Amino acid sequence: MKLAAVETPVGVVDLPRARRNVERAVAYCRRHRLAWRPHVKTHKSVEMARLQLDRGAQGLTVATPHEAEVMATVTDDLLLAHPPACASKVRRLCSLPRSVDLQVGLDAVEVLLPLAAAGAAAGRIFGILVEFDAGLGRTGVVAPDDAVRVAEAAARLPGARFDGLMFYPGHLRIPRPEQSEALTRLSRRIEDFVAALEGAGLPPRVVSGGSTPTLWDSHLLRGVTEVRCGTCIYNDRDIVGMGAAAPEDVAYTVLGTVISVAVPGQVVVDAGSKALSREVLGSGASGYGALFDRPAVTVKAINEEHGVLDLSQTAWRPAIGERLRIVPNHVCVSVNLHDHLWGFENGSSDGGGCAVRPVMLEARGRASPRAEQVAVGASAATSRGAATAHGPA
Numbered sequence: 149m150k151l152a153a154v155e156t157p158v159g160v161v162d163l164p165r166a167r168r169n170v171e172r173a174v175a176y177c178r179r180h181r182l183a184w185r186p187h188v189k190t191h192k193s194v195e196m197a198r199l200q201l202d203r204g205a206q207g208l209t210v211a212t213p214h215e216a217e218v219m220a221t222v223t224d225d226l227l228l229a230h231p232p233a234c235a236s237k238v239r240r241l242c243s244l245p246r247s248v249d250l251q252v253g254l255d256a257v258e259v260l261l262p263l264a265a266a267g268a269a270a271g272r273i274f275g276i277l278v279e280f281d282a283g284l285g286r287t288g289v290v291a292p293d294d295a296v297r298v299a300e301a302a303a304r305l306p307g308a309r310f311d312g313l314m315f316y317p318g319h320l321r322i323p324r325p326e327q328s329e330a331l332t333r334l335s336r337r338i339e340d341f342v343a344a345l346e347g348a349g350l351p352p353r354v355v356s357g358g359s360t361p362t363l364w365d366s367h368l369l370r371g372v373t374e375v376r377c378g379t380c381i382y383n384d385r386d387i388v389g390m391g392a393a394a395p396e397d398v399a400y401t402v403l404g405t406v407i408s409v410a411v412p413g414q415v416v417v418d419a420g421s422k423a424l425s426r427e428v429l430g431s432g433a434s435g436y437g438a439l440f441d442r443p444a445v446t447v448k449a450i451n452e453e454h455g456v457l458d459l460s461q462t463a464w465r466p467a468i469g470e471r472l473r474i475v476p477n478h479v480c481v482s483v484n485l486h487d488h489l490w491g492f493e494n495g496s497s498d499g500g501g502c503a504v505r506p507v508m509l510e511a512r513g514r515a516s517p518r519a520e521q522v523a524v525g526a527s528a529a530t531s532r533g534a535a536t537a538h539g540p541a
Contacts, residue, residue, distance in 0.1 A: 151492065151504050156405045156471065157419035159482060159489040161507055165399035166381055167199065173363065173380050174204035180367035185209050185227055185356065187378030188219055190480045192509040193489075196381060197222050209376045210511075213240035218511040220248045227251040227277070227356065229314065229376065231259045231287065238263055242270040251275035251354075253314045255289045257301050260308065268307030275311040276302035277356055280341050282315040282334055292344030299350045312352030312373075313341055320362050321430035324391040327362060335369045342371050361392050361430075384479035385438055386429050401440045401473035402482060403490075404455060406466050413459050415466055419474055420453045422485055427478035440473035447474060484512060 151160070177184040183206040188197055197208055197219055207225030210216045216226055217240065224247045231254040232238050241263075244250060252274050254260055260276065267274045278298045281288035289295050295313065302310040315338070320330050338355065345352050358366045358375025360383075366375045382400035383393040404419030424437050424447065435446035436455070448458035455474070459465065466472065476482040483489070489507040 149504055151403070151490070151502050152471075154403065154490055154504060156403050157417075157423035158403055159423075159486045160401055160403050160473065160504070161382070161489050161491040162399045162401075163491045163493050165397065166196065167203075169381050169383065169393075169397055169399060170200055170203045170205075173377065176364060177375065178204065182366060182372065183207075183374035185225075185374050185376050186381065187211070187229065187376050188215055188511055190378040190483065191381055192483060192511040193507055194218065194222055194510050195507055200381065206374065209378065212511075212514055213237050214514050215511045216241065216244060216248075216250065220244050224248050227253065227314075227376070229253045229316075231255065231279075232263060233259050235262065238266045241274070242266050242272060246272065249275065251277055251311055253277045253279045253356075255279045255287055255294075255298065257298055260298060260301055260305070264302070264305040264308035266307065268305075270307075273307060273309050275309045277312055277314040277354060278302070278310075279314045279316075280337075282317045282337065282357070283319040283330075284316060286316075286318065288315060292341050295341050296344050296348045296350070299345055300348065303350060310350060312354030312356070313338075313345070314354075314356040316376075317357060317359050317362050320359070321386070321390065322361075323389075324361070324364070327365060331362065331365055331368050335371075338369055338371050360387055361390050363392060379479060382479045382483075384482075385433070385475045385477045386427075388475075389429060389433055395443070398440070398475055400479050400483065400489075401475055402437070404472055404474055406468050406470045406472065407454075409465070409468055414448070415457050415459065417455045417457060417472060417474070418453060419455045421450050422452050423482065424450065424455060424474060424476045425478060425481035425485060426450060427476070427481055429477050435477075437474045437476045440475050443475075483509065487512075 185207045186200050187209040189211050208219050209227045209229050211230045278295045279288040281290050299310050302308045355371050356374045357372050358377050360377040360379035363377045383398045387393045402419050402423050404417035406415050407418050408416040436450045437447040439445040444461040447455045449456040490504040491507040492502045492504045494502045
């Protein structure tokens with residue numbers, strides 16, 4: 149199929165660039181003796197997961213039970229980096245194939261207890277990574293003593309196995325040259341948590357961290373054993389703006405079509421918030437995206453099905469029907485907005501003549517149809533039972 153026949157808006161992937169990005173990440177991690185466990189939330193794709201594993205990733209990181217179910221078909225080594233504080237999610241995790249070694253990141257005994265009990269009842273053991281707050285202020289224990297308390301519970305509970313620590317340096321979305329001082333502080337914080345666990349007789353086997361903005365300096369974080377960066381397979385405008393990738397490392401764009409040139413100084417494309425997302429930039433630039441081959445042209449305004457391109461910095465004027473590739477601010481959110489992507493191999497999608505093929509997003513969504521059917525059926529049965537017990541209304 150040719151790109152010219154693809155209906156827009158849709159995400160497209162430069163497959164050779166994606167492969168190079170994967171190989172670069174693997175080479176860096178091997179050079180610094182770090183394991184790479186990429187987060188699949190960026191690509192949501194079995195094909196891309198296999199690429200990462202085939203090139204040298206140790207395992208995969210997931211955020212949802214559905215991602216775990218899908219990725220269990222390609223690897224037995226998974227980390228759920230999101231506390232499963234819901235009984236239905238725990239049941240789904242217990243239903244994964246017995247061959248899957250699933251680690252779970254959490255920060256509370258209240259999440260650990262039902263997870264471990266369900267694991268013991270199902271005859272499986274969940275590896276536990278105690279999450280600590282690296283500075284983002286989102287999830288993770290704040291004090292080393294709290295990490296020890298959760299780790300001690302994990303070490304003694306049937307159905308659980310204490311494996312180590314995890315953190316997410318999501319607060320470090322600043323240009324790479326400016327990260328040095330913050331990385332030094334983070335390294336000291338990691339050492340404090342490791343020392344507390346060692347003092348309690350629970351040395352962490354795993355210290356899992358990393359993000360794409362900090363990927364290439366992960367070796368400066370003392371004690372870290374693996375990194376979970378996922379955006380680096382495709383990269384985006386934000387990552388380039390922070391200096392963690394170059395423009396030639398961008399492997400994902402959104403293909404849109406010019407639909408209006410009526411207002412002077414701008415054009416409108418059919419790629420709006422439902423294709424690009426409304427994410428703003430951590431790197432300080434304005435707009436919701438920029439053209440792939442003309443980065444001075446930005447998406448200055450956005451509605452659900454409309455993207456308004458600012459032409460004030462260029463003499464270029466596209467015509468109605470012209471197809472343009474847009475680099476979104478945040479690739480992960482954009483990918484999740486599409487039913488599938490189109491991948492191309494020849495290194496260029498200009499002119500619409502290159503061949504493309506589907507890149508499926510099997511891990512998109514949250515619940516499998518079967519799980520939803522079971523939940524709906526149980527709810528209906530409960531309602532019928534209540535109606536029978538109380539008689540007709």
